[in-house]
Structures are given as C-alpha cells and as structure tokens.
Amino acid sequence: MTDTNDTNAGGGAEGPDDGPARRRRRVIGTPPATGPALAAEDPREAAEAGAAYPGMFHARPEKEQRSGERWASVAFLVAMVAGIGFFVAYFAFRIGEHAPEGSATLAARYSNFGLGLSLAIALLAIAVGMTIWVRKVMPHYEVVDERHDPPSGGERREFGDYFMKGANESGIVKRPMLRRTLLLAMVPLGLAPIVLLRDLGPNNIEVLRHTAWAPGPDGRPRRLLIEGTNQPILAAEFDSPGSIITVLPEPDPGEDGHEGHLSLTEQAKAVTLLIKMRPEELALPPERLDFTIDGIIAYSKVCTHVGCAAALYEQTTHRILCPCHQSTFDARNGGEVIFGPAGRALPMLPLAVDSEGYLVAVSDYPDAVGPSFWERGPNFWERGNEHLDPEEGS
C-alpha cells in the first residue's frame, strides 16, 4: 500500500486551505513525508474543520481518487453481474428429480459450481471494490485516543463504601437468620434442574453385559446369520482358511409370522467376526478350544478400546485391526491385544453346530463386549472359569 499523505497535496477538489498545515503543529512527533499522519485531537477544532477528524485531513491526490473511484465501480459492477449470474445459475441448473435421468450427482455438482462461483465472485468483487475505496479514495491517517486510567483507589473505596451502605440498609448483614434461610431456600431450587434431567435415560446398566446372542425364549441356541443376506452358515461350507465374514444373531421371530428384525442398537453389541483358520494355527489354551469348531472362531467385532468396528483382518498373520486407533488383536490366541491402546482382548463367542449342521452360538458372550465400563469386573477367564456355564452367559 502506498500512503502518499503529503499534507500539501491535501488540496485537490476539497479546495486548498492551509488548515491542515496549520494544525500540523499539534502533531506528536514528526511523521516522515511519506508516512501516515499522526495527530492529536481537539474537539473544538473538530467542529471547525470540514474533516471528520481534525488535524489529519490528508486527502489523496484527486487523480488517485478518480482512478480509485473508477476501479471500485468496476468491481461493484462485476459484483452485480455475478449476483445476477447467481439467479441465472439457480434456475438454469436443474437438480434432483428435474435433473436429466441418472445424473443426480453430476447435476448437483454443476449447480454447486454455478451457484458457488457466482456467489464467490459477487462477494469477492464487493470486497475488492471496498478495499479500493478505502485505499485510493479515502484519506489515510491515524488518530490518537487516550486510554482511561484504571479507577483510582479512592473511586474503588467509594464504590465499596456505597455497596456496604446499601447492604447494611437492607438488613442482610445484621440479620443472619434472614440470610441463612434465604440460602436454604435456594438449595432445592438449585438442585431442581439436575433432578429434572433424571429421565434422560434408564439406569439399568446391566444391559451392557448382554447381547442378542443369548438364547431366545424357546431356549434354542441362535444361529449365526451372515450380515446383509441373513443366511445361516453351514459349518462344513465355511471351510476355506483365511475366510472372514461378519455375522449377526438370528433375531426372535417377528409378530404374525413376519421376519424378525434386529435393531441397530442390538446390532451394535452383537456384531461378530467369524474367522476360519487351519486348526493347527490356533494357539489357544485347551479350555478355550471349546469355543471353536474345527478352526472356526468368532470374536466380537466391537473394539474394546472405544467401540469402533474392528473390521480389518490380515490373513497371513491372523491379526484383527481396528481402523480407528489401530488396536491390533491376535485372532489365533484368543484376541489378545498385540498393539495399540485397547485395554483387553476381544471377547470370544462360544460356537457349536446344531443338528442341521449350521453354526450356532452356545450362549451369549461370557464377557461384556465393547469398551470397558466401571461395573464390568474381571473377564471370564480372569474369573477362573474354564468351562462355559450356559446359565452364566445369558
């Protein structure tokens, strides 16, 4: 920015007058000829001067102002044209059901370009025009304002005295019973909003321990259904090592013979990874082998860190990786954590095969799935359990 605030050039169309030059005597310091002018203010002189602020009315040369006016006007005209372009774009680009068949994404993109670019140009052109206006047409100067001193000690005391006088007058100082009972009256009202929030949710946290894998009302173990297709899985057909699928429990049958449905909330807890390995690849203690069927092993898909879906599986190393924070679990040895922040192993779902050869869950997960919570307690193996008690999981 070039600030050519030569005081003598302050004439131009405003008419040369020696006012500014005279008032320059009030200037603090001596600004260089090319620097911004700096002046003290005197309100009386403000009244005299034609300028908004006295002592520093240094207009730019008329030529500069005229060119500034022209360029600013050009910018404003561009803004107007672009603004009209915005309306044109609004009506010209048809989107949604009015878009040509099968090109909704493209139509939305073109509409976005048209509307966005015209809007951006209109806004930016106004900004440019205003900037030219300030920098080329308006005089550039700085004014000085005094800061007010902080209140003196005397004033502060005065306020304190006044405050105490009022307090004494009100009687609240002298009469403790009044004061204390008032405070007592406030306590229940202060707590009321907190009590009112009680119905935000149930406090039955035991539900956190159970999932939809628990056997249904008829006591029959639930089949594993492939997520998406809802097909049960024949143990014999899930036989290629390294395979992995996401499974959900078979829902309770719906009313009136309708197909059962598992809510998102149930899915969020029950979602399970089913992995097939060669039996010799499993490195489980013998008691945990009970949970597997011929190298087929099932882990909760809910990461024990903060609950993301631990969805990535590396076939060669049999590692399960959660993409959120990279907790890595070893699928061979019971889902133990081998890297990352997760606090404990992925729970294992005890598997069996029903009379028709389909994979079923013997019981619910013996441990709570997902992130740990305060009431969770030690996990199934830490509790010293070696064999699943069908009663316990449910």
Add this chain to the structure above:
Amino acid sequence: MSQPTTPPKALGALGTYLDERFHGSSMLRTNMRKVFPNHWSFMLGEVALYSFIIVLLTGVFLTLWFRPSMLEVEYTGSYAPLQGVMMSEAYASALHISFDVRGGLLVRQIHHWAALIFVAAILMHMMRVFFTGAFRKPRELNWLIGATLLILAMVEGLLGYSLPDDLLSGVGIRLMQGVALAVPVIGSYAQMFLFDGEFPGEAIIPRLFTVHVLLLPGIMLALVGAHVLIVWIQKHTQYPGRGRTESNVVGTPMYPAFAVKAGAFFFFVFGFTALMASVFQINPIWLFGPYTPTSISAGSQPDFYIGFMEGSLRLFPQWEPLIFGHPLSLSTLIPALVIPGILFTALMLWPFLEAWITGDKRQHHTADRPRNAPTRTALGVTGITFYGVLLLAGANDLISEIFYIDLYLTTWIFRVSLIVGPIIAFIVTRRVCLGLQRRDRDELHHGYESGIVKQLPSGEFIEVHQPVGADAAVELRSKVASEPLEIRTGAVDENGVPDPRTRSPLGKLRGAASRWFTRDKVDFDEHDGGHGDGHAAVEEGAGSGRAAVSSGPSDKH
C-alpha cells in the same frame, strides 16, 4: 465542488429522533471515532468473528430441511446409488439438502468450511494474543472468554458433523460413547443418560441437534458479544511504535475507514468460503453411506480440530488396570479427557500463572514482540509442537499409507516425538529469541548492516553500519519497557533481609519460576552506560569469556 456538511434530512431526523429518546448522540460520536490500531495480525480475530456469522446464517438455512430424527426410512430421493436403502431420517434429509434443494449442497459446504475456518481462525488468533502477551492485565478475562469459545467451537463442530448420521459421523458418536463409558464410577450411567439407553438408540441425534442449534450457539453468541464488547471498552492493544504509549491508542477511526475496511474483510472471508465451497468438496456424506454399527471405513478422520484427540487416542499404549475389581480404562481416559484437560487448563490459567511468576501487576496495552519474552514464546511453541505431533498422529494411518512406512513404526515415531519434540522446540525457540534480542541490541547500538562495502585506505574492506531510523529504534527499545517490573528472586530489603514471603515453599517455588522465566536476560542498558570502545571490544571479542564476565559487574555499577 463543495461537500455537503449537513446530513440528508431523513438521516438528520432519525438522529434527532434517537437522541431525544436515548440521549445517545455524544455516546455515538465517541464510539464512531473508536480507534483501531493497524496490523495484519489483528485481523485473525476478525476472521473468526466473520466466519461465526457465516456459520450462523448458513446453519439457519440448513435447519429448514434437516430432520434430526433416527427413525428408519427408505431412501427415495434422487441419489441413485442409495435408492431403496434403509437409513435414518437425518441422513435422508441431509441427502435431500445435498441433491434436491437448489443451493443446498453449496450452503452445506459453506457451513462446513466456515466452521473449519472458524476454529482455525480462533487458534491463530489465540497464538497472536499469546505470543504478544496481549492476555496480560487488564485482558485476562477476555482471554478466558476466548479460550472458552475455542472449546465450545470444537464441541459445536464435533456435534455438527455428527448430525448427518452417515457412516463417518456415526463412528464419531460411537467414540463419544466409548469415552463416556470409560469415566470411572459414573461412566455407565452417563452413557445411559446421554443416549437414553444404549448406543446408538434413537435419542442421540435429536439431542445433539438441540445442543448444536440452540444451546451452544446461544452461549457462543453471548460470549462473542462479551468478547467484542470488552475489546471495545478496553481498547485494542497496539504494537510499539513512535507516538504510541501505554496510555494512548493510535490507529484508524472506526467511522468511516475502519468500518469500510472491516466490511470489505467480511466480504473477503465470505467470498473465499463460498469459493472453497464451490470448488473443494467437503464431507461427501453420500459416499459414506448410512451409519451402521457393523461397518466402518478405513482412514476415518475427524475434522482437523478434533484430530489432536484422535492422535492422542492412537498414541497411548494399552493400560487398563483393575481397581478393586473395576476396570479403569486409562488408555481411553488419559488421551481423551486428561490430556485435553491439561492442555486447556494450562491455556486458561497461563495469564494468571505468568502474572504470579513475574509479579507484574501493571496494565499492559503494548503488544510484546515475541522475542522479548523468550520463555513465554518458547512455552507457546512447546505447546504448539505437542499439539502438532498429536494432530499428525491422528492421521498416522494415512501417513503410513502415503509414505510406505510401517503403521506401528509411525506410532512409535510419534510417541517418541511427543516427548522429545516439545523439549527441543522449547530449547531452540528460547535460543532463537535470545539471539534475535542480541541482534536487536547490536542494531540499536551499532546500526544495521547497510549493504555498502567500503574499502579503507589501508586496503581493508568494511561494511558500513548505519544507525537505525527513529521508528525502528522505538520498536527495538520496546523490550526494556516490557520486562517484568519486580523479579521476585532478589526480593531483599535495604538491610539485606530477604522478604519473608520468599522463604515459604510456595515463595521458593515462585522465586525459582521467576528465575527460570527471566534467566539469560539480554541487557540492553549495559551498552547505554559505558558505550566505550573498550566495552564494545569485550562484547565483540566473544572468545574472551572471562573478560566479559569480569567486566560485567563493574560496568553496571
């Protein structure tokens, strides 16, 4: 051509009308000439303010179509790949805004970009305020308001991108649930209350919506108002310069020049946001699909301002001890709550801590040059480094993928950098500041290097040093005035008895902190006293360290 001196009739009548009712003309006149000092760094706060306005405007538009409901519906809108898919009403209405409302996608993208710019501008603005010491008395309370606004802006943004209920935003909500569960004793209940039962339930999006569009914006609007009002009352700080003192403020008057400049700047911010929204895609929710707890997309990243918490969660190692049979999820609690808690507490307490350390109770209206407060500047860079490492660590999976580095190796690199990086940053920044101060001192006393090389009759080449200009001298001298008035370490009365306050453990700590904060002082006045050639020779002949040490005290007294 003469200029009109009386306002147009209508304006004059309005002025009279208002003045007769509110008696405001004198107040108006004072405020119209309100002085705003000029410096590019003072616009960062303005960017934050303007992007906040943009977010408010566009947010209102979005609420006209957005339905904060988790009711499952079948999508029938015009985005073909998802037609017939079951999804929440929230997601369906967000798709509707993107594909079936003209300008909907644009406004959604402006809203999101402006939110990012808002937080980024707050961060930059806070750095400016921190490094120039503009948080000092009398502005400590406004610093607190600003820090509160930063936290609220981050929460507000997090809630905002959780609302569309796409796969990415659902993962964010899942994280909130996981963190809530990790809180000891009350965590499980807090989660139940938050979600009206279990995750995801059907309540969380309507609840987040109310907080996002009503509660937080209301609080933020009030705080932004208070923030600006306090700046107005206290008047802006200014950088040191000629004619600028602690008792005045020099700059452009509000009316007309600053108002037009600020108006132009608002249009620049809005214009650039609109430009970004039209050419840079942000949060293409239709590509993620509806949220389902059974799926996740790899490379899930939050918005940048939550990135440091994401990184912190990724770096922390496994640690979940059992306390009397209760699991304590330290590997969630520490990175998600304790570390941000420490960062923000330190940020908010710093003005008070620094005042306590330096014993400085003066009013400060002149901005420090960062080099002139080396310890503060170094601490600031330390904090930024810590934050920066966490932020990068939040993208370690992408870094691993793009640069072909082993994923676990990136985690280890970031774990080590998180400890080592800030220490190095502190030492280096401090040394750089002190070096810059020494250069300032040399410039002040020996002039600046003019670039003119002269050959002496003896054949020697020298570079001519020229004295610095009056403006530069004021700037260079500003260090002296900014130094702490009372350094507690040597609080000794005239009889040589130390101040009893310095003997208590707290007093000793304060003394130590004060020594640490002000050590390695570069003394500008040393030169003023004895600016003889001999002394200069000692200073410049830096090899003879002993001579410099022995000459020090005699010079001062």
